[in-house]
Amino acid sequence: MKINLRKIIIFITFMLSFVSHGKLNVVTTTTNLKSLVKVIGGEKVDAFSFSKGTQDPHYLEAKPSYMIKASRADLIVSVGLDLEIGWLPLVIRGARNPKLRPGAIGSFVAGDFIDTLEKPKGKLTRADGDVHPEGNPHFLLDPLNAIKIAKEIMKKLSELDSKNKSFYENNFKKFSSEVEEQLVIWKKMIPKNVQVITYHKTLSYFYNRLDIENVAYLEPKPGVPPTAKHILSVIKIAKEKNIKLAIVENYFDPTVANRVAKDVSSLKVVTVPVTVEGEEDIKNLIDLYAKLLEIFKGG
Numbered sequence: 001m002k003i004n005l006r007k008i009i010i011f012i013t014f015m016l017s018f019v020s021h022g023k024l025n026v027v028t029t030t031t032n033l034k035s036l037v038k039v040i041g042g043e044k045v046d047a048f049s050f051s052k053g054t055q056d057p058h059y060l061e062a063k064p065s066y067m068i069k070a071s072r073a074d075l076i077v078s079v080g081l082d083l084e085i086g087w088l089p090l091v092i093r094g095a096r097n098p099k100l101r102p103g104a105i106g107s108f109v110a111g112d113f114i115d116t117l118e119k120p121k122g123k124l125t126r127a128d129g130d131v132h133p134e135g136n137p138h139f140l141l142d143p144l145n146a147i148k149i150a151k152e153i154m155k156k157l158s159e160l161d162s163k164n165k166s167f168y169e170n171n172f173k174k175f176s177s178e179v180e181e182q183l184v185i186w187k188k189m190i191p192k193n194v195q196v197i198t199y200h201k202t203l204s205y206f207y208n209r210l211d212i213e214n215v216a217y218l219e220p221k222p223g224v225p226p227t228a229k230h231i232l233s234v235i236k237i238a239k240e241k242n243i244k245l246a247i248v249e250n251y252f253d254p255t256v257a258n259r260v261a262k263d264v265s266s267l268k269v270v271t272v273p274v275t276v277e278g279e280e281d282i283k284n285l286i287d288l289y290a291k292l293l294e295i296f297k298g299g
């Protein structure tokens, strides 16, 4: 009896190790990308995001723990467009995992599939103080871009794990039809002519899709802290246009927005999550869009 029990335990342990080895091991740079990988991959993948939902993904540290995670991964999913240029190349180099090298089978760059907004005309680098040198990298805030990237992730997961191709395809179909259905409702929720001020250009794609007009940014350029002169110009615009909402992404400091609101009586400062897990109850991109909708539907 004793021996049988031990045999059973050994067998179960063996089966469990088999199951976990059967899963694709995916690392992503952001929680938004992790969310898409989970939507498509479900229980067939293990996904881990380097940045937390409350961290600015422009500025992360290349931690040794990220390199260890990446060394064991089958796939790395990144934003691209130079969003992670300050830290991801170091992580990939440190991981010594040939599958993840740029251009290799385990490297997936979502930005490669996107027509970006706000693409600078001349060649910019981060040395110019602009952290969006290849166009705006916050494209997953547009629900239709989420569908586009989900589809590409479906293809990539199917390539790496062809026996589960139809599983990934079904998950994609479910996700895309849900987002498409919701988008019709979301578009009706936003009143006409909503005008806002925002700290960083994080929500450009969301605004673009839902016809929200952003009249000024608190940062003079993406990644550049507000100057006194710039703040005065924002106050002027806010007064002239009678702006009611100043949006601050919740990983930025709202002090400057509050300073503007002191001078502009109509203005209310709202801090918002812009990523999955940016607040505890935001478990996926659909939760995130719904949360943002709640904020903007009041106009």
Ligand SMILES: [Zn+2]
Residues within 6 Å of the ligand: 058, 131, 132, 137, 138, 200, 201, 202, 222
């Ligand atoms: Zn940015």
